[in-house]
Amino acid sequence: MPMINSNAYMSDVRDIVSSFPVRALQLYAPKEEDIETFEHFIENTVAPLGVTHVTLTLYYKFEYPSHPEIVEQPATSVSVAKRVAAVCRKFGITVVPELDIPGHQSDVRRENMPMVPRGMIRAYPDMQEPYGEGHSTLSVCTRHPRLRPIVYDMIDDLMDAFETNVIHAGFDEALDLAKCPRCKGVPEYVLFAELVNDVNRHIKSRGGEMWMWGDRLLDGYRFPTANVGYETSLNNTARAVDLIDRDVVICDWHYNPEPMGHLTPSYWATKGLRFLACPFNSVFGCEQLIRATHVVKDSPNAIGTYLTTWSKMSDFIRLTEEKIPAYQQTGVIHHDENDVTSDSSNSHKFADQSSNVFLKMYVRHD
Numbered sequence: 001m002p003m004i005n006s007n008a009y010m011s012d013v014r015d016i017v018s019s020f021p022v023r024a025l026q027l028y029a030p031k032e033e034d035i036e037t038f039e040h041f042i043e044n045t046v047a048p049l050g051v052t053h054v055t056l057t058l059y060y061k062f063e064y065p066s067h068p069e070i071v072e073q074p075a076t077s078v079s080v081a082k083r084v085a086a087v088c089r090k091f092g093i094t095v096v097p098e099l100d101i102p103g104h105q106s107d108v109r110r111e112n113m114p115m116v117p118r119g120m121i122r123a124y125p126d127m128q129e130p131y132g133e134g135h136s137t138l139s140v141c142t143r144h145p146r147l148r149p150i151v152y153d154m155i156d157d158l159m160d161a162f163e164t165n166v167i168h169a170g171f172d173e174a175l176d177l178a179k180c181p182r183c184k185g186v187p188e189y190v191l192f193a194e195l196v197n198d199v200n201r202h203i204k205s206r207g208g209e210m211w212m213w214g215d216r217l218l219d220g221y222r223f224p225t226a227n228v229g230y231e232t233s234l235n236n237t238a239r240a241v242d243l244i245d246r247d248v249v250i251c252d253w254h255y256n257p258e259p260m261g262h263l264t265p266s267y268w269a270t271k272g273l274r275f276l277a278c279p280f281n282s283v284f285g286c287e288q289l290i291r292a293t294h295v296v297k298d299s300p301n302a303i304g305t306y307l308t309t310w311s312k313m314s315d316f317i318r319l320t321e322e323k324i325p326a327y328q329q330t331g332v333i334h335h336d337e338n339d340v341t342s343d344s345s346n347s348h349k350f351a352d353q354s355s356n357v358f359l360k361m362y363v364r365h366d
């Protein structure tokens with residue numbers, strides 16, 4: 001059992017964060033028009049503040065050389081990926097490209113809007129798992145014979161272009177499992193775990209490491225979080241936690257404060273899975289999650305933090321750079337918790353709020 005650390009509720013959040021080996025930041029991947037903004041941000045802000053990993057959300061918006069038919073535009077080109085790799089290598093930062101299976105194969109469903117498939121199931125409609133859970137996204141069939149070969153090619157393309165061996169494979173909010181004739185009757189947690197382990201095996205065959213979101217591995221009855229069903233699972237996937245390889249890295253996303261505090265860090269620590277605390281746009285939620293992680297800091301499984309931004313990259317960078325000088329002098333963050341939103345149509349608000357969380361986590365003040 002890990003030792004309990006009594007300083008968890010006394011130390012400065014910034015000092016807690018800097019005590020972990022992994023300090024990650026998620027951005028949407030740059031394209032031709034904003035690669036210079038990205039390079040400048042890495043050199044002048046990200047590297048000096050000690051961020052160790054930059055995860056780049058791509059999904060299908062990358063010009064996969066091996067599968068042009070699944071590419072969604074506007075896409076990041078291989079030449080932009082090479083510039084990302086070069087600037088990150090210069091400062092010792094690891095790039096973590098992110099694709100996402102088996103869920104998120106469309107935008108989130110909105111009122112009176114059709115679900116538009118993307119990537120694999122747009123190119124190959126027979127790969128879609130029947131849709132059933134509502135208010136979600138489309139999923140790809142986890143046992144479709146075409147799935148693994150395409151995903152392995154995507155991983156190889158990303159590793160080559162971004163010159164990295166760490167891949168974020170998604171696995172969040174996969175709600176439609178075990179519905180098609182191929183999968184029906186197989187427990188959801190079996191379908192989920194076999195795909196996790198197959199993808200992990202491919203990544204490891206190239207000397208790599210796999211990151212994945214943790215929500216499907218958390219039993220929604222045991223962890224009744226703010227977004228139960230999404231943030232934790234109600235679709236019979238949680239037992240996969242004992243079936244998946246112990247060497248995947250769990251990205252433990254919890255964006256909101258919890259009335260009783262966050263219980264998941266100690267869960268991962270005792271399950272023998274390395275994990276990252278992943279806040280988003282609530283300063284209060286971030287502080288709570290990071291302190292709960294610090295409680296188990298003596299566990300070798302508590303490896304760090306990973307701020308998600310879910311907003312236009314250039315907005316996040318501009319707002320962050322604007323706020324840093326004043327914050328360094330005053331230590332004051334202008335943040336209204338009552339205004340924190342999960343409405344993904346308000347990307348600018350996401351950028352503003354997550355840049356406040358960035359200050360809290362990564363910027364030192366007098």
Ligand SMILES: [Zn+2]
Nearest residue numbers: 141142180183
């Ligand atoms: Zn299926």
